Amino acid sequence: MTDLPKGDLPEGKPKHVKAEVMSFALIGVAGLFVDMGALWVALNPLGLDKHSAGFFSYFVAATFTWWMNRQFTFTGASRRGAIRQWAKFLAANAVGGVVNLATYNLIVWLDAPAFAVTLLPWLPALWPYGAKGAGSLAGMGFNFVLSKMLVFGHKAPGA
Template identity: 35%
Template sequence: MRLRRQVLLFAIGGLIGLVVDAGVVQALVSFGHWNPYLARVLSFVLAATATWLWNRRFTFGHRHSGRSLHAEWLHWVALMSVGAVVNYAAYAAILMLYPWLHRWPAVAVAASSAAASLVNFATARGVLFKSAKTSA
């Protein structure tokens, strides 16, 4: 599969993850009265799971990780955690700079996701799904 197509499919997966991430964090803050920093931890795990499901099927469906499903998911979440550090640092900085966004954390989620997406694609493609599937 061409790199351009992989990037496009990864971006679609990222949008899915963004919807899950922003939706969960906003719901937890608005309806569950969670702290926006703590809510982001749960929203990340759920978003990472959604992007893993998409990307293992579509973006990297022609590649394999050589791991069991559970091990692959754990590896995915660990790798996405690298991007999450970038994402969370930007998220926290945005919330500190704009305190009014504590009521609207989904805006901060969206703004912080762009930089992390580049890190996430590189680690997913170059580390987890680095080998092409072979015909049996």
């Protein structure tokens, strides 16, 4: 039996993991806006094609989310070796990144359906941004688990 008040669980238990998932998800939403902003920069001022722009914006957003998760989600992780940790984050999140980029590229490749463009003539201009959202959601689950276990040094409860 523990001396904690009822409902309070020690770190690593479901309540703590739920807080980490919520923080990770909120940072992911902020990362999605960074991703879309970087996508706009890549498509417009930089003039990259849609696929290269998607890769560029993913890299910018992944760097942003690493930094934010380092500061707010996985606060017990070491603050040393930031460059190494950043590289581990990018490598570990490559699985989610592949899912993210594959989803994005598939949706961009499929392009906006002709029947929808007839009803919504502005849809092609927004299509890459919707694809970014879909890709981010598809990769988030992979990224949380791999970040928690491999990058920020937390073990899964019961492990």
